[in-house]
Amino acid sequence: MAFTVNINGSPRSVDVDGDTPLLWVLRDVLGMTGTKFGCGMALCGACTVHIDGTATRSCITTIDSIGDSKVTTIEAIGATPAGAKIQQAWLEHEVPQCGYCQSGQIMSASALLASNPHPTNTDIDDAMSGNICRCGTYVRIREAIKLAAQASGKAG
């Protein structure tokens, strides 16, 4: 069945079963490989995208559940104010190691910052504990989110 989904501001049409997870539509059908596969059960957060601004695990989000909602992926998150600040902070703190989980980390962190410009340590833990990093970059993720939050403060 054909579905048309708004991804990064453009309508994209795909012909797949309605129960196909968004993750595979992005990666295999549309060739947008920035969003990563980690577990397939919403346990690791590698596949995190935004749906109407909310961090969402695309590996368990079926294509027929999206409707008119707006999907944002790592490929376009830099165009949002929070996403740009997070990416900049990630660069400044040299957060990634192998880097595989970082698309998901950045999507979760961007959603946090967009909804909460000055997150506490507990806020960061709550928002980020669904994202596993096997390289253990957690110390730097925390620092980078705080740096991005400072940048938010300066901006207004």
Place this chain on the structure above:
Amino acid sequence: MNIDRIASHTSDTNLSRRSFLAAGAAVGGGLVLSLSLPLGRSEAAAPESFAPNAFIRIGSDGEVVLTMPYVEMGQGTYTSIPMLIAEELEVNLKQVRLEHAPPNEKLYVNPLLGVQATGNSNAMRGAWKPLREAGAAARTMLVAAAANRWGVDAKTCRAQDGEVVHVPTGRKLTYGELADDAAKMPPTGSVALKSPDEFKLIGTPAKRLDTPAKVDGTAVYGIDARPPGVKIATLAQSPVSGGRVKSLDEAAAKAVKGVRQIVRLNDAVAVVADHMGAAKKGLATLKIEWDDGQNANLATDDIAKELEQATLGPAAVAQSIGDADKAMASAATKLEAIYQVPFLAHATMEPMNCTVHFRGGECEIWLGSQAVARVQAFAAKAAGLPPEKVIVHNHLIGGGFGRRLEIDGVSRAVEIAKQVDGPVKVVWTREEDIQHDMYRPFFFDRISAGLDGKGMPIAWNHRFAGSSIIARWAPPLFTNGLDPDTTEGAIDLAYALPNLHVEYLRVEPRGIPTAFWRSVGPSHNVFVTEGFMDELAAAAKQDAVAYRRALLDKSPRAKAVLELVAEKAGWGQPLPDRVGRGVSLQFVFATYMAQVAEVEVSRDGEVRVRRVVCAVDCGTIVNPDTVRAQIQSAIMFGLTAALYGKISLKDGRVEQTNFDTYQILRINEAPAIEIHIVQNSEPPGGMGEAGTSAVAPAVTNAIFAATGKRLRKLPIDTTALKQRA
């Protein structure tokens, strides 16, 4: 591995020989330097003929291109290695570009492993001297070329920022302008390397070159390869090692939209589809009946019992100092203990995957590997082709940790691709990835010690049994029942122990494959030796730091990191009830490291690691930010294993499946980490793994301090830590 011994041996001989560097004209113009990185212990004898395995090309455009055998998997190699060349060549780091070495076992041998591979924390150790020498040689030739062109004495010229300057007149020529001339210069004599106080780049934090692409989603990993027309496959492999497919009903799978083909192998079934969603859906509808074979009833306890039995008899002597038995007989106090560590999965964030296009007469492969020549060789075998007919495209690695030194997934993907028309990307589900990993081995250890009247150790006896990865992976390095990895951390201890006897028995467990896993031999041995050292201190009723320090008079670098970590951690300062500090000290991967963990144990046994303080002496620091990043990472990796890591077998099947049953430490559990670096100009030690092996004993020793409960088995059993009402 006792790389320190190997490295110092080779650096005394091969590394400093100028004959292992050659220069000439590059194809298409410019200067090319070929250098030969020395081989590992098995081939310690210097080869007669010059066989270069790394290349530096300086083009007419001034660009410096390094082709080398090490891969980037998050450890920062692609930034820190070019720093070595840039330092001596006097160019900006941005002018040095790295190219993935194509698979060629002969050309790109890792000097310390003797094969084309990145592992065992040795990229920097192998490259440290030869790459600086190559940079210096190239600089000398470029200066000579400039002096020649100007008709001046080379001594009046200086290299800086990719140019040669004639100091008296201020004339300048770029390296690009000089590269062709430099290639014609006669071979240079001995080239002096900079002394550490002259370093401009080495020792300064450099931004990693691979970071931007890892932040905006454009980094391409093996799993992201998309050759035109690629289909996606996922698979179910026999849940029991050695089992096979008895019957298969594929009717329902074939009816799934997007499913193209079912591939049946002896011991696996793959569903090939337009996308992974369809492949997984198809796989779920398959009705597969397995013949489990001879391992059908296997359980982890069976393996543990076999290993326990094996440690009752004699084994290969890994190290013997003095007479431990005699000293034991005269000891005032005797202690003995049994330690065990479990099988562990790698659980790299990027699940195993391999893309293959089998075209009959040749085979093309896309993946991320730590050992591309091995990939080529085994793919060729699976494809029934000569190696030169296998083209391998290496990619960024979404977590290596030793998993991507193995080629089991490549062979499997080629078997599938042989039955598929066109390219196919085989992607393991997380469940398949965890249940068909090759695991850090289970080890069973018996250890005993004798203390004199003052409580100091006069005898140390240690015997353990488990798998040798080296014996399978690099057979020539397994000799007389021993290999350089499995015993590292159990022998050559930093402590002065007058009578020490260490034995190892290789026992390969049936029904479960084993592989290298971050911090390899030390991941097991340091837990045992540092846990037991803590037991000795406790038996002697002495402070754990003071006790260790008393044994370090002959190891000043070890003593220094121990003292530093104790000071920074506030060792000895009071802590609340059920909070404790534990210390560990190790000398592995040619790096000295001490850690203090501060751990809180709740009344119901829950363990919270609040803080880890680490002091490290890894010799010369090339990129200090990478050193810190690697230690932060390695500590988290080791904590995951200490707190949760366990792969167990029941009915021949791995019981763990996904991140719910194979837990990984999360940010809300991550401790504060403080790193203190000892600065010196010793040769660099390995950095990628040391932090992992040091943390488990620091944590269990802290738990002892907090609760009085000694843990000799990993992962930490929290039920044993519950406080009785």
